[in-house]
Amino acid sequence: xxxxxxxxxxxxxxxxxxxxxxxxxxxxxxxxxxxxxxxxxxxxxxxxxxxxxxxxxxxxxxxxxxxxxxxxxxxxxxxxxxxxxxxxxxxxxxxxxxxxxxxxxxxxxxxxxxxxxxxxxxxxxxxxxxxxxxxxxxxxxxxxxxxxxxxxxxxxxxxxxxxxxxxxxxxxxxxxxxxxx
Numbered sequence: 794x795x796x797x798x799x800x801x802x803x804x805x806x807x808x809x810x811x812x813x814x815x816x817x818x819x820x821x822x823x824x825x826x827x828x829x830x831x832x833x834x835x836x837x838x839x840x841x842x843x844x845x846x847x848x849x850x851x852x853x854x855x856x857x858x859x860x861x862x863x864x865x866x867x868x869x870x871x872x873x874x875x876x877x878x879x880x881x882x883x884x885x886x887x888x889x890x891x892x893x894x895x896x897x898x899x900x901x902x903x904x905x906x907x908x909x910x911x912x913x914x915x916x917x918x919x920x921x922x923x924x925x926x927x928x929x930x931x932x933x934x935x936x937x938x939x940x941x942x943x944x945x946x947x948x949x950x951x952x953x954x955x956x957x958x959x960x961x962x963x964x965x966x967x968x969x970x971x972x973x974x
Contacts, residue, residue, distance in 0.1 A: 852920055855928040858884075858965035859955045860915045866970070867913035867936040867951060874904040886960055887968040908941035911949075927958040928965075931973055 862884050869877045878897045882890060893900075903909070913936040921929040932953045937946040956969040 851925065852923055852928075854965055855920060855923055855930060855957055856918045858957055858967075859918050859928075859930040859932055862957075862967040863915055863932045863934050863951070863953060863955060863970075864913045867934055867949075868911055869904055870910045871905045871908045872910075874901045877904075884966055885968070886958060886966040889956075889967050889969050906941075910939045911936045912946075921954070927956070927968070930955045930957065 862881075865877070865881050865884055878893075878901055882894055882897065885893060913934055916933040916935060918933075919931045921931055923929075932951070932955050934951040934953065936949045936951065938944050938949055939946055952973040954971040954973045955967060956971075957965050958968045960966045
């Protein structure tokens with residue numbers, strides 16, 4: 794029997810007629826498996842990259858919200874105490890908002906009576922924990938305080954733990970502020 798002649802038994806079993814046909818079939822299967830594996834790896838890598846990028850963007854939003862919120866709290870002026878309080882309340886929620894709102898009239902009265910001016914600077918912000926709904930950050934800040942009692946741009950150092958959460962309108966708001974040791 795020559796190489797070109799078919800063996801009737803091999804045809805019935807579905808076997809290739811020549812060894813080089815078998816090699817081509819195996820090569821095709823291997824190449825297909827490699828292509829599928831590369832596609833799966835590429836898909837996982839892309840999803841990790843997008844997830845990391847989204848997480849980095851959210852963490853940057855948390856840092857910005859903590860920075861802005863702390864500046865609002867430590868930067869006040871007797872000339873604009875009412876609007877300063879409104880700005881603080883607008884950027885807050887939960888326990889912090891309830892506590893501050895309850896004391897806001899007294900706060901305004903003291904700031905105006907003592908002729909307080911405080912200019913704040915945030916020195917550093919670090920994320921302690923964060924997820925897609927809330928975060929806890931450590932904030933180091935300094936304010937220069939001038940008041941009617943004789944303080945002339947006296948520095949006040951602040952070490953704060955700021956708890957943030959997403960509000961109903963998806964804004965990031967201060968929920969709680971603690972003094973950090």
